[in-house]
Amino acid sequence: MADEVTITPNKNGPYYIKGSICMQLPNGQVLETEQETWLCRCGGSANKPFCDGTHKRIGFQADEAARAATE
Numbered sequence: 001m002a003d004e005v006t007i008t009p010n011k012n013g014p015y016y017i018k019g020s021i022c023m024q025l026p027n028g029q030v031l032e033t034e035q036e037t038w039l040c041r042c043g044g045s046a047n048k049p050f051c052d053g054t055h056k057r058i059g060f061q062a063d064e065a066a067r068a069a070t071e
Contacts, residue, residue, distance in 0.1 A: 003020055005021060006019060009062065013042075013051070016037075017033075017038070039051060040052070041062065042060035
C-alpha cells in the first residue's frame with residue numbers, strides 16, 4: 001500500500017501537506033519532502049513554492065473567505 005498524503009488548505013493561509021511528496025518544478029528541478037510541507041497559496045512568498053508567512057503580512061484572503069464576505 002502506498003503512503004498516504006493529506007492536503008489541507010488552511011484558512012487564509014498555505015496548503016498543509018502531510019506525508020512524503022515528490023514535486024517537479026517548471027524548470028525541471030525535483031524536490032522531495034518528508035513528513036510535512038507548507039505550500040504558498042497567496043502568491044507572495046519569496047520562497048515559492050513554499051510558504052514563508054507572507055500571507056499574514058499582506059492580509060491574504062482565500063477565495064472561499066472572500067466569497068463568503070460578499071454574500
